[in-house]
Amino acid sequence: MTYDEILTKYEPVIGLETHVELGTRTKMFCGCKTDFGAEPNTQVCPVCLALPGALPVANRAGIEATIRIGLALNCDIAEWCRMARKNYFYPDMPKNFQTSQYDEPLCTEGYVDVTVDGKEYRIGIERVHLEEDTGKTLHVGGATGRIHGATESLVDYNRAGIPLVEIVTKPVPGLGTLAPEIAKAYVAELRDIVRSLGVSDVRMEQGSMRCDVNTSLNLPGEEWGTRTETKNVNSLRSVERAVRSEIIRQAGILDEGGKIFQETRHFQETTGDTRPGRSKETATDYRYFPEPDLVPIAPDPAWVATLRDSLPEKPSSKRARLRLDWGISEIDMQSVANAGAVELIEETIAAGASPAGARKWWMGELARRANEQDVDLAAVGATPAQVAALQKLVDAGKLNDKLARNVLEGVVAGEGDPADVMIKRGLEVVNDTGALTAAVDEAIAANPDIAAKIRDGKVAAAGALVGAVMKTTRGQADAKTVRDLILSRLGVS
């Protein structure tokens, strides 16, 4: 069966659990720093290493950030709740339990609206809760970096205890063939909302935002099927691919009369399908109980009201406002948002480029490069200020389009700002009339037949001479100037 055929027979139900690593200066329950990329095991202390007798104290900034995320997702904020111990045994978790939340989450009952193909879908948010991250295990000596074949395993506890917020949707039925696209649109919108709050850098490729995708299939009118959970899907594109491939895999099994088992699966970036992981624990396996070492969280309603009043403009409202400012269609704005280019274009305009000029570079040449290198647009190697400077050189007639692309290539390669690259690579448009006139005269002398035609009034034939001049100047002449010069040298204008 093709994907479309599968969805005439089965109905998918999806659900998403997203972990966001907060950008607090210190960890959630101790004063250790959270700098990314520090020497292993240098940002640790008795609390986050769980040495005997160490006692945790909650980080107010972590609680505040979680409440702000909850408010931005239209949630109710608990007036009183507790942290809970989630018991499981992992070498990269020093306490051998995770301080998390269970039946008393900080935020509940919210929603996010997303637009796909011009239609709005409301994704219900079941809960937003606060927990801590684990450390990292590195398996060495093997070929694959996995534990299989490794000779030793090293543990880095720098990440252990960094605050994580988990955002869990309600199950979303009724999306049909659009389920993968809507899942991706939801994660993109969530990322934009969290980024607008300034509480996390939400970089999926660095793991500060990670997504687990639940998928099940059922026949129309029947109960929801058994779901699988695809873990740690690390890009927007992978969210879409993971849902689609899991729908296809499950349909294949169900069609042969097989059963779906509740399990975690791992998304394979290379093939786009999922592989089985461990069979899924249920809540009882974790033996949750209220954390006895921390006081309950009881945010003052007046404080919550202040946080609510200070929320930034919603990304969706901002997009609507910018769309009018930039004078583009809703579909074009949607592609800008999907490419993660809204802020980049906004900053490029603020640095002096026109909306059309800014959008052209980010959505054209730079988007193509980002796609080729499989990186986010923001990580492609050019800054908004550089793109604005490039466009100014074009506007000033110092670069034509082709030369500008060449300069941009140098900027992305780290050769410097556009003006420097233009000079270093010798790419400035030739405006020196003496040099151009010599090139024009040479082209006329080499093509007497064409020159005669032009003298007889067949001005359209000038194109061939323009081409010849552009070739000798290696594309560095302005085509219109060349054309005018040819006509004037031949006495036609």
Ligand SMILES: [Zn+2]
């Ligand atoms: Zn610590």
